[in-house]
Amino acid sequence: MKAPAFSYMRAESVEHALELLSRHGDAAKILSGGQSLLPALNLRLAAPAILIDIGRLDELRGIDLRDNVVTIGALTRHVDLLASEEILSSLPLLRQAAAHVAHPAIRNRGTIGGNLAHADPASEFPACMLALDARMVIRREDGERRVDARDFFRGIYETALEPCELLVAIEIPRPQSGSRTYFHEFVRRSGDYAMTGLAALAHLDGAQFADLRLSYFAIGDRPYLARATSHLVGVAITGERIAEAQAALDAELDPPDDQQASAAMRRHFARLLLSRCVANVLERPELAMEAVT
Amino acid sequence: MTTARIALMVNGEKISAEVPARLNLADFVRDQLGLTGTHVGCEHGVCGACTMRVNGEIIRSCLTLAVQADGCAVETIEGLSDSGEIADLQAAFRERNALQCGYCTPGMLITAQDLLLKHADPERTEIREHLSGNYCRCTGYHAIVDAVERTAKARQRRP
Structure with missing residues (x-):
């Protein structure tokens, strides 16, 4: 089927995205890679009035290892995880999992933040986040908070994210050497x-x-x-x-x-x-x- | 806005268009540009018939909005075919009977070419893995894997 009609807004910055979210709340959905959201729209499982496209916010992209914590920007794509030397050496579990997430054409667009915020109970990454004791970095207009993976996933397609909040990054403690x-x-x-x-x-x-x-x-x-x-x-x-x-x-x-x-x-x-x-x-x-x- | 103006390259040609926000890239190239080589199967990312290249990477055009392709370089099966880039792969598909109804073939060709560009000499299991997101309901896949493998070997022999 075809997606229902919606309004489209392209966020120019994280602040802009947060402002749009806070203005439109429940009526809006965040679009990143679209690999979970667009199937849901095409199947008419979701019908948001507004899509806020954050896909071009390069500030949300990238993998950074500091003080034994790997920080992954929410817009980092599955293909980026597969290609990353840092992920291979610090978080091999995530690399193993990424190879199982859908197919190459989908991994080229799907993002880790989109995957986690979608919270499909059959998806690989949420389980990895729980195994690795990850923390979700969540922003809203008036601040930032961190939620542990075990508190983040609340049910089928349900997370701790409020309508005005955006998942901006994931922080994962690097497992001690010798872990399997x-x-x-x-x-x-x-x-x-x-x-x-x-x-x-x-x-x-x-x-x-x-x-x-x-x-x-x-x-x-x-x-x-x-x-x-x-x-x-x-x-x-x-x-x-x-x-x-x-x-x-x-x-x-x-x-x-x-x-x-x-x-x-x-x-x-x-x-x-x-x-x-x-x-x-x-x-x-x-x-x-x-x-x- | 429920419509948006987009400017993009499609098969090397500059295109500017007014599109509804909800229009996906597959329907855009088919209905507005008349490029019907891109096929629409499941419309939720499972079958792979709508595979295209955007900025050099394969994507599902049923899971990409036309507005998301604003500013991008899009290549469809018509582009890959007309440029001769995959002439040998197409010939191998024909010779090996790697298609019957042909519905999946554009997506298969683009996905197979993506693999061959990254990986000049793939194992059969790697070919199967890379094509795992593309359904074919006619061939049973064996002939498709043969055609891709044969093309890889032939390209390697090329000076």
Whole structure:
């Protein structure tokens, strides 16, 4: 279908965008790359009266590493993340994830800020933000605030952003050296939204986990940090421990049934991702076999 | 404003037009410029039939507003075809029967050329990955991958 009619305004600066947002509030939507918003408009899932185009605000673009914090401008595109040496060396999880976000033509226009503000529960980046303990930098006309990823995602397409606010950057603490990452998603076609996926960050202490953050997506109305990892931290990992963690994971999840996958299928994927992640991070492939569910 | 004046280059030609804000780039080139080689399939970014190049990068023209292309250099399948840039790729598609109905072909050609420009000698899995956002409902993809691979090899042999 075609998008409904709307008025179009091109912001000349961040201040201008904030002024337009504060003037038009709920009636307006921010347009950055448009790779989530335009499908929503074309499918008539959204019908804002006004689009405020921030796509040309170069001040919102770029990746900067300072004092062990990586700051990513909201207009940084997926293709920029894939090409960035800083991301590769500091946040490999984000690079792994970016390769799974849609297709090359979409990655050339889609922006990380647009992706996060859209908050699709099946999207890769929100789960990465949770795994990496990122902070969203949010501006409004009268100031700036920071919101942790765990408080930012509030539900399907819902975030902590107020109508007058703009997500301008994401701050991600650089994981300590020696940390390990794992990313995998189950999809019907490469680049499609996941049926279930996992973004993980682990810190090892010898052969054990000192910390393990398993952030699932397409498993509920927002990315989800599994509590079941408490069964795996600070203990010797065996097939039995993994089975315990899988059972605990199963008990805490409440996945939806929809046209993408049944709840039972998602539970199966989630358990499988847990064992594969642990086996992969510990470099003990036999663990994934022992723990097959 | 519900309409806007835009100025852009399309296939090397300067274009100036008044467009509704909601008009996407695919409909703009098809309906206002008569360039119907760009096909419109799903209109929500899934099928890849509307792939174009904007400032040298491939994009979904159904997910790009015409107003967003203001000041940009747009290349459609007509541009790539008329300049001869992809003549060998088109010939390989024809020889290998990499199209039947042809609906997906403009998008396939532009996406495949994008890969070959970046990556002169791709593996078959890389070809499949790069084309993963382009649906073909006729060929089963095998012949398309063959045609792209054959073109890559032939270009490498070129002096």
